[in-house]
Amino acid sequence: MKGVAERSETAADPRPSRNPLTRVIDSFWNPTPASLRLLALLGVIGNALIVATGGAVRVTKSGLGCPDWPRCTGDSLVPTHNPAHSATNMAIEFGNRMLTFVVLAIGVLVFVAALRLVPRRKDLVRWALAQPMSVVAQAVIGGIVVLSKLHPAAVALHFLISPALLIFCVGLYERSGEGDTAPKRIVRPLLRRISGLLAVAAAVVLVAGTVVTGTGPHAGDDKARRWGFAIEDVTRVHSGLAWLTVGLTVLALIVAFRTGAPAVYRRRVLTLVGLEVAQGALGYIQYFMGVPGPLVVLHMLGSVLVWITALRILFATRDRGPMPAAETIAPAASSRTAPQPA
Structure with a gap:
C-alpha cells in the first residue's frame, strides 16, 4: 500500500x-x-x-x-x-x-x-x-x-x-x-441500428478500397503482382459502397434531428458528412486525373478519418457518466514528520 x-x-x-x-x-x-x-x-x-x-x-x-x-x-x-x-x-x-x-x-x-x-x-x-x-x-x-x-x-x-x-x-x-456507470441509451433504437450499419458500411468500403489499390497502378514496386480485375469494375463497386455509406450518413443525420438526438451525436454525424464529401470529391478527381500518387495518399488518410468518425458515432449513442477523478490517498506519516518523544 x-x-x-x-x-x-x-x-x-x-x-x-x-x-x-x-x-x-x-x-x-x-x-x-x-x-x-x-x-x-x-x-x-x-x-x-x-x-x-x-x-x-x-x-x-x-x-x-x-x-x-x-x-x-x-x-x-x-x-x-x-x-x-x-x-x-x-x-x-x-x-x-x-x-x-x-x-x-x-x-x-x-x-x-x-x-x-x-x-x-x-x-x-x-x-x-x-x-x-x-x-x-x-x-x-x-x-x-x-x-x-x-x-x-x-x-x-x-x-x-x-x-x-x-x-x-x-x-x-x-x-x-467517460465514467463506468451502466450504459444509458441516449438515442432512439432506430438511430442505434443506423449507426451500426454505418460502421459496417465504412468497414466494407475500406476492404473494397484495398482491392482497388491492389488492381491499380500503385503496387509499391514495378515487379509486384497485381489483381487481374478490370480497374473500372472494382472502382464502380468501391464507389457504389461509398455512396451507400453516404446515404446511411444522411439518413442518420435526418433521424438525429427529427428525434432530438444529443448535440454530440449530431456534431459527429455532421463531421462525417463533411469528410465523405471531401473524400468523394478526392476519389473522383484522382480517378479522372489518372490516379496521381499524392492524391492516393490523401485518399487513404481520408478513408481512415472516415472510419475513426464512424466509430466515434457509435460511442455517441450511449452515455456512461462523467470521467472519474483521480483517487487521492493521503501519504503515510514518515519518521521525519512523526512527533518525537521528550
Whole structure:
C-alpha cells in the first residue's frame, strides 16, 4: 500500500513539475485520467499517420526499398548501399518501419498508464493491452508483405490491420473520457441500428478500397503482382459502397434531428458528412486525373478519418457518466514528520 500511496500522492500533486522530461514520465508512470486520454489520442494519431506513410511507400515504388525483413538489407538493420534500390526508396520504406516502432512505443506507454491509473479501470486495461499486441501483429504481417514481394493480398491485410487497431485506439480514447456507470441509451433504437450499419458500411468500403489499390497502378514496386480485375469494375463497386455509406450518413443525420438526438451525436454525424464529401470529391478527381500518387495518399488518410468518425458515432449513442477523478490517498506519516518523544 505504501507504493500506491506514494504514486497517488505524486499524481495528485497540484504543482506539476516544470521539467518536460519529468512531466512526460509522469504522464504514464503517475497517470491521471487526462494524461491517459492524451496518450490514447496519440495512439489514434499515430495509427492514422502510419496509413499515410504506408501510402507514400506504395506511390513512390518504395515497397521493396528494404528488400529483407526484419533487417533492411543483407545483415544490416538500417539502409546501406544497394545497387538494386535507390537511397530514396530505402529511406522511405525504412522511415515507415521506424514509425511502426513509434506507434508500438505509444501502445506500450498507454498500457503502462492504464495499469498504473488509480483507481484502476479494468476495461481500460483491456482496451490498452490490445494496442501493443496489434502493432506486433502488424509488424509480422509487414514482414510477410516484404517476403511475398508485395503480394496484393498481403498488402491489403497489412493495411487493414491499422483500421482494426484503430477500433481499440478510438475505444480507449472514448472510454477514458467517460465514467463506468451502466450504459444509458441516449438515442432512439432506430438511430442505434443506423449507426451500426454505418460502421459496417465504412468497414466494407475500406476492404473494397484495398482491392482497388491492389488492381491499380500503385503496387509499391514495378515487379509486384497485381489483381487481374478490370480497374473500372472494382472502382464502380468501391464507389457504389461509398455512396451507400453516404446515404446511411444522411439518413442518420435526418433521424438525429427529427428525434432530438444529443448535440454530440449530431456534431459527429455532421463531421462525417463533411469528410465523405471531401473524400468523394478526392476519389473522383484522382480517378479522372489518372490516379496521381499524392492524391492516393490523401485518399487513404481520408478513408481512415472516415472510419475513426464512424466509430466515434457509435460511442455517441450511449452515455456512461462523467470521467472519474483521480483517487487521492493521503501519504503515510514518515519518521521525519512523526512527533518525537521528550
